[in-house]
Amino acid sequence: MSNSVKKYFCSDLDDILNYDHYDQAKYFRETFDFTFDGKSYKAGLFDAKLLSMKSIGEIVVIRDITEEIKSLETTITLLIIISLFISSLGFLLFWLIMGAIQINLNTANNNLILKIEELEVSKKEAIESKSIAETANRMKNDFLANVSHELRTPLNGILGMTGLILDTDLDEDQKEFLNMIIESGDHLFRIISDLLDFSQIETGNLTIQPGLFNLSNLVKNTISVLEPAAKRKNIKLLCSIQPEVLNYYGDRVRVGQILINLITNAIKYSEKGTIRVNIELSEELEISIIDTGVGIPEDKINTIFESFVQIENTYTKTHEGVGLGLSIVKQLVELLNGKINLDSKLGVGTTFKIFLPVIPAPEGAKVIAEKVSSKKSETVTELRIIIAEDEAINRMYIKKFLTKQGFLVEEAVNGRDVLAKLKENEFDLILMDMGMPEVDGIEATQRIREQEKQSGKYIKIIALTANAFPEDVRRCIESGMDHFVSKPIKEKDLLDIIEETMQS
Structure with a gap:
């Protein structure tokens, strides 16, 4: 064999292959020529042992691959280093990407939290706004009801007294002037009615009664x-x-x-x-x-x-x-x-x-009569009537008008006065103003109905109201009143309702 390899000893394929220098162990990875039974073999030293050779001829090194092995080892080392570098770089990129994703997730989460907080604030503001709007709406309705009462009550006196003056001896100019007052009052009344109707429609309180x-x-x-x-x-x-x-x-x-x-x-x-x-x-x-x-x-x-x-x-x-x-x-x-x-x-x-x-009418529905005459029938002649009204002008107007129609009329300034008069005399009808001092019309009516449970008598009560809202009418009926008249009171309307109430 070549000079690069010293002596090697094989002893008939013993289990131990001996060699004289430890640093020559690398040659076990080289390929050598072996002669066995007249035949040549190329194999490593270990492979030769595995061939069960009985005798080994002179070992000759065909080629020395030491440098190649070194180069291969270097290449493998470089590949390992590169792989480790690439892996490290990939790992670094992975964590950079994950970090960026985490940052974006944190940002999105923070934005979501802010949005939720904004929505909560908006929801709270919406609830507060709704509450404020509802309160304002109630205040508006109360204001309109008060304005309606305060305008309708004096308007009733103006139109009523003007109508009474028209029934006196007047020249044509005076009649024309008074008619203009009545026309202006009617116009004001229509404006008030429009405002109230508009308010009821806007708040959904206007009801349909077919x-x-x-x-x-x-x-x-x-x-x-x-x-x-x-x-x-x-x-x-x-x-x-x-x-x-x-x-x-x-x-x-x-x-x-x-x-x-x-x-x-x-x-x-x-x-x-x-x-x-x-x-x-x-x-x-x-x-x-x-x-x-x-x-x-x-x-x-x-x-x-x-x-x-x-x-x-x-x-x-x-x-x-x-x-x-x-x-x-x-x-x-x-x-x-x-x-x-x-x-x-x-x-x-x-x-x-x-x-x-x-729409087909329900079975048994009766036709609502149209009022075409303001003349009272014989059934309402000489009725004894109490006018309960705290406004002196309105009391005077209604009393004079009804007295002229042949009714027997007494005045009361509040509900307490009405209750006192009922103890003294018997009456057929009460015209009861809703808003009066001390005892109002609602309370007075409730007391009268309670007393009637003991006496067994029944007196008809018609509400005089300057409040034209449906809830006011409902309160009148629920308290025990039989009918209602809205101010300003028209003589024809009042006579029609008196007749309708007394005949019912």
Whole structure:
């Protein structure tokens, strides 16, 4: 073998292969030529042992791969180092990415927490705002109720006393002046009513009370009430009612209110010509109000039904009103599950069409009678009546009017006074104001009803109220009152209600 390998000894494939220098162990990884039984073999020293050679010839080194092994070892070492470096770099990148993700997650989490906190604040603010709005709404309703009472009560005295003066001997000029006072008072009353109706609609307190009524009579009565205002402007009010239109099941008061507001609006914006009211019945009830007035500009048509909107500029307008009439009409129509259409041409006129559903009346429903006469019947002649009213002017007006009708009338200033008079004499009817000092009308009525349980007698009680809200009417009825009259009191309305109450 070559000089690079010293002597090696093999002893007939002993289990131990001996060599003379420990540092030559690397040659066990080299390939050598072996001769065995006349044949040559290439193998490592260990492989030669495994070949079970009996004798080994001269060992010759074919090639020395020591440097290659060193190079391979170096390469492997480099590969290991590179792998470790790449692994470390990957590990570093992994943690950098995970760190960035964690930062983003923390940021997102913080943002989410901030959003939740903002939502909680917004929710709290919304709850507080709702509470404030509800409180403000209650205060508004209370304010309107108080304003209504404070305006209606003196207005009742003004209109009532003016009406009494009109029944005296006056010249034509005096009558004209007094009629103008009454007309102005009626206008103020309509404004108050519009404001109250608008408030009730806005708060959802306006209720629909359907019943069977004679629609034809309602239309005719409405026109007769508004005809004087039309005549003053030389406007003709015409009415066309389809013969099939007779009784209709719905809210008579609200349908009448729609008619009054639309016809009043037509009179307001017409200087001459005609106003036609057409009533037709098919699958729906169709009410048309056609005028020859100023018309509505195109840019105003889409806003005409909004609250407090008028055609004219505030400082140049020639027509009175606060701009609630048409808004109330639209909302009343919607409450009745109907619809309203508008067609108008500037300088030609306007047509409003109302479509209301036809609803079958419940079995046994009775027709609500229209009041057509203010004359009292014989059944209410010489009634003994107590007027319980703390306002002296109102007491005087009502007493004079009823006395003139033949009734026997006594006055009371509060509920305590009423209870005292009932102990002294018998009466047929009490006209009871709701708001009085010491003992109000509600408490007085409750006491009277309790006393009647012992006496077995029953006296009719009609509320006189300047508060026109439904809850006020409900309180009257629940306390034991039989009917109610809203101020300002119209003589015809009062007589009709007295007759209706005494006959019921």
